[in-house]
Amino acid sequence: MNRTRVLIATATVLALAVAGVVGFQVYRRVAGLDRRDRTTPDEIRRQIAALETERTALRARMEPLLKQDPRLTGMPEAPVRVAVPTSLARTLIARMLTGLAERVTLDLRDIRVRRTGTIRRVVRLGDFDLTISVTRVRATLTPGTPQLTFGGNRVAMAMPVTLGGTGQADVDFRWDGRTLGGAVCGDMHVTQSVTGTVVPRTYPVSGAVRLTATGAVIEARPELPRLRVRVNVAPSATSWAAMQQILDQKRGLCGVVLDRVDVMGAVKRLVDRGFNVRIPTERVRPVALPVAVEPTMTVRGQPVALGIRVGGLTITEHAFWLGAHVAITPDDGAAPAAGGRSR
Amino acid sequence: MNGRLATALTAIATLAVAGCDRAYEGGGDLRAQRVVLEREVEGLRPIVQRLERGEPLLPADDVAVAVDEALVRELLLAQLPFETDVDRFHVQLTDVDVQFRGSPTLQLRGRLQVRDQPDVTAAVTLFGALDDVRIDATSSRLRATVVADHLTVAEATGLAGYLSGATLDEMSRAVRLAMQDRLPQLSIPVSVRQELDLPAVTDGPVRLAAARLPLDVAVSQVVTTAGRLWISIRITPGDLGPPPAASGSAR
Numbered sequence: 001m002n003r004t005r006v007l008i009a010t011a012t013v014l015a016l017a018v019a020g021v022v023g024f025q026v027y028r029r030v031a032g033l034d035r036r037d038r039t040t041p042d043e044i045r046r047q048i049a050a051l052e053t054e055r056t057a058l059r060a061r062m063e064p065l066l067k068q069d070p071r072l073t074g075m076p077e078a079p080v081r082v083a084v085p086t087s088l089a090r091t092l093i094a095r096m097l098t099g100l101a102e103r104v105t106l107d108l109r110d111i112r113v114r115r116t117g118t119i120r121r122v123v124r125l126g127d128f129d130l131t132i133s134v135t136r137v138r139a140t141l142t143p144g145t146p147q148l149t150f151g152g153n154r155v156a157m158a159m160p161v162t163l164g165g166t167g168q169a170d171v172d173f174r175w176d177g178r179t180l181g182g183a184v185c186g187d188m189h190v191t192q193s194v195t196g197t198v199v200p201r202t203y204p205v206s207g208a209v210r211l212t213a214t215g216a217v218i219e220a221r222p223e224l225p226r227l228r229v230r231v232n233v234a235p236s237a238t239s240w241a242a243m244q245q246i247l248d249q250k251r252g253l254c255g256v257v258l259d260r261v262d263v264m265g266a267v268k269r270l271v272d273r274g275f276n277v278r279i280p281t282e283r284v285r286p287v288a289l290p291v292a293v294e295p296t297m298t299v300r301g302q303p304v305a306l307g308i309r310v311g312g313l314t315i316t317e318h319a320f321w322l323g324a325h326v327a328i329t330p331d332d333g334a335a336p337a338a339g340g341r342s343r
Numbered sequence: 344m345n346g347r348l349a350t351a352l353t354a355i356a357t358l359a360v361a362g363c364d365r366a367y368e369g370g371g372d373l374r375a376q377r378v379v380l381e382r383e384v385e386g387l388r389p390i391v392q393r394l395e396r397g398e399p400l401l402p403a404d405d406v407a408v409a410v411d412e413a414l415v416r417e418l419l420l421a422q423l424p425f426e427t428d429v430d431r432f433h434v435q436l437t438d439v440d441v442q443f444r445g446s447p448t449l450q451l452r453g454r455l456q457v458r459d460q461p462d463v464t465a466a467v468t469l470f471g472a473l474d475d476v477r478i479d480a481t482s483s484r485l486r487a488t489v490v491a492d493h494l495t496v497a498e499a500t501g502l503a504g505y506l507s508g509a510t511l512d513e514m515s516r517a518v519r520l521a522m523q524d525r526l527p528q529l530s531i532p533v534s535v536r537q538e539l540d541l542p543a544v545t546d547g548p549v550r551l552a553a554a555r556l557p558l559d560v561a562v563s564q565v566v567t568t569a570g571r572l573w574i575s576i577r578i579t580p581g582d583l584g585p586p587p588a589a590s591g592s593a594r
Contacts, residue, residue: 044373051380055445058387065394066568071403079414080533083407088578092539095556099541099583103552283544284551290536290558290578291406294484297530299421306532318403326414326532328421 074316078323082291084218085319086150089289093155093209093220094146096287100222101143101161101205106277108137108231113270119260126177128261132169132270137231139165139198148209153313153320158206165198167233169271171243173263175254188254190246190263194239196271199232207281213313213322214286216293224281232274235267243267293324304328375470378492379448382472386446390566401575405563408485408533408574415473415529415572416441419449419489422527429521433458434467443567447473449489451526455496455518466498469519471526476565476574478535485531485562485574494519535560535576540586557581 039047066072075081111134119125144160175188207224247263293310296303307327314321394400401407416439425436436453449471457463473487494515537560543553557580564575 041373044377048373048377048380051377051384054384055380055387058384058391058445062387062391062394062568065391066400069394069400071399071401071407075409079411081407081409082533083409085404085406087404088406091580092556095580095583096539096541099554099556100551102583103541103554105550105552106548107550108548277549279549280544280547285542287539287541290539290560291408291576292534292536294532294534297418297421297532304421308532319407328417 071316071318074314075321076311076314076323078311078325080293080324080326082218082293082322082324083319084289084291084322086317089155089211089220089320090148090150092289093148093157096220097146097157097159097209097222098143100284101141101159104141104279106137106139106163106165106229106231106279108134108139108275108277110135111137111275113273115266115270117261119257121256121260124178125257125260126175128176128257129172129174130261130263130266130270131172132267133172134167134169134233134275135193137165137167137198137233137275139163139229139231144202153211153315155209155211156206157208158204160202160204162200162202163198163229163231164200165231166195167198167231168193168195169233169235170194171267173261175257175261177257188250188257190250192239192243192246194235194243196233196235196239199234199274201230201232203227203229211289211313211315211320213310214288216295216308216310216322216324217288218291218313218320218322219286219288221286222281222284224284227279227281229277229279230274231277233271235271240264291322293322293326297328372495375468375493375495378470379442382446382448382492383444386567390445390568400566400568401564401573402577405575405577406535408531408576410531410533410572410574412441412443412570412572415443415447415531418531419451419527419529422529423451424453425451425527427522427525428458429518431458432456432518434518434522436467436469443570443572445567447487447565447567447572449473451489462500464500465496467515467518468495468497469522469526470494473529473572476562476572478537478560478562478576480537483534483536485533485535487529487531489526489529491519491523491526494522531574535578539580541583553586554583555586556583 071083071085075083112131113134114129114131116127116129118127141161141163144162146157146159149156171190171192171194173188173190177186177188205224205227207222210221210223212219212221244264247258251258293308295306295308297306298304307325309325311323311325314323390400419439419441423437423439427434433456434453435456436451438452440450440452442448451469451471453467453469455465455467469491470493471489471491474490475488477486478484479486496515537558539556539558541551541554541556544551559577559579559581561577562574563577564573566573566575
């Protein structure tokens with residue numbers, strides 16, 4: 001081997017060595033082997049030992065404290081449990097009841113009340129026909145503060161509601177004068193529209209809201225007694241005055257008749273009778289509380305039915321518990337939820 | 344010449360292998376163990392602190408939803424197998440274990456394969472946890488994200504069997520980071536509605552206008568104890584008002 005070959009071989013070896021070192025460093029960088037946050041197994045073992053010691057201590061402190069948590073006592077044994085605290089149920093039920101009352105509207109139309117009669121003064125003077133046509137009475141309820149008392153799955157409720165509103169009516173008075181009367185006071189027809197306000201009246205409403213596990217939801221079902229309200233419309237002073245003015249204009253020869261009939265008094269008596277209206281409390285539908293166990297899930301974009309078996313409602317001092325057994329396939333033991341959702 | 348060259352190359356190779364961070368060899372399993380323990384201890388600390396202050400496990404006025412770990416495993420299992428390609432690798436996860444002890448940890452197991460060399464495979468275990476438990480605004484369902492804390496590679500076949508443990512650890516790390524955003528989400532079959540609808544009564548002289556009570560709902564706390572995932576949900580009712588016209592009034 002001559003000197004030139006030795007030099008070439010040496011240079012080649014050195015070049016390869018340099019390339020190897022550089023390549024190795026690149027490899028370490030790419031593979032992340034030169035990260036400074038890496039820890040050795042010994043370091044990790046020490047960390048694990050410390051963590052295990054802390055975990056044991058934490059578990060020992062936690063176990064007895066968990067058993068004392070009053071909210072967890074009495075919960076149902078089921079893979080899925082939902083607890084609605086009584087404080088939240090109280091708030092939601094109160095909001096729903098007042099909301100229901102606020103949204104009740106009585107809309108009465110085309111109600112007619114009529115009074116007819118004959119006026120005599122020795123002889124028959126004539127016949128009168130007084131009709132009051134209520135064109136519209138619109139009344140609303142204003143709720144007071146509901147008082148709720150929890151007992152089992154039944155929440156007793158007492159709440160005052162005050163009826164108020166406005167009304168419009170047409171007063172129609174006809175006088176059909178007879179022979180003698182005709183000479184004194186001929187036929188007469190008086191019409192007048194009157195407006196007024198519904199006489200405010202407060203009614204105590206007492207009932208209950210029953211909480212039940214229906215399907216996979218906790219449902220609040222109102223149990224309200226029949227509620228009858230009496231709607232009385234008090235004509236406004238302006239309406240009274242306008243009507244009185246018309247009658248006054250007719251007095252003249254008809255004074256006797258008008259005095260005998262007492263049109264204003266008759267109108268007042270008819271109006272004072274008022275109307276009885278029944279609030280259809282039985283039509284107030286149940287409302288599902290906002291947490292529910294869902295009967296389906298999506299698996300890779302496809303909806304899959306779950307088998308859900310819901311236990312009854314468990315009631316504790318602090319919460320309403322709903323327990324549910326959920327199976328991915330119905331033959332896993334849980335039956336599909338009965339009834340389904342009413343949402 | 345050939346003898347000298349071979350000697351030189353051997354020396355270089357020896358040098359390279361010697362620098363392969365033997366100090367870190369075998370750390371993968373230990374790291375996985377540490378990650379799980381860290382999660383558990385970090386979850387236990389605030390629970391114990393709260394209980395020792397005399398506070399309940401979950402806020403007293405919140406709705407509580409508890410789900411057993413066995414059911415969560417079933418729900419996650421239903422989403423498997425999960426397959427994805429990460430760089431040169433194909434990852435298939437086929438099994439899952441769930442453990443709710445202080446923290447909602449889970450282990451997803453499967454295999455990793457080099458895509459253009461099917462004979463190069465390895466068993467993988469992804470250590471992770473459920474995170475970001477939330478109420479999905481669209482479906483009202485409870486959902487949780489699976490986060491990946493650590494990925495171990497074992498039982499490597501083919502050329503992968505010759506890689507050092509440290510190299511495998513680093514490869515695992517890269518795969519785990521790349522997979523993070525693709526992992527399946529957990530859908531818990533519990534819904535929390537964001538409104539209560541009062542149905543209308545529209546016929547007859549006494550009418551009831553439909554109304555909607557909006558509810559501000561949010562997951563306020565998540566704790567895991569004794570094999571159960573506890574989700575605390577704060578529900579704050581808003582002001583009652585008419586329902587949006589498009590949604591109708593009937594339940």
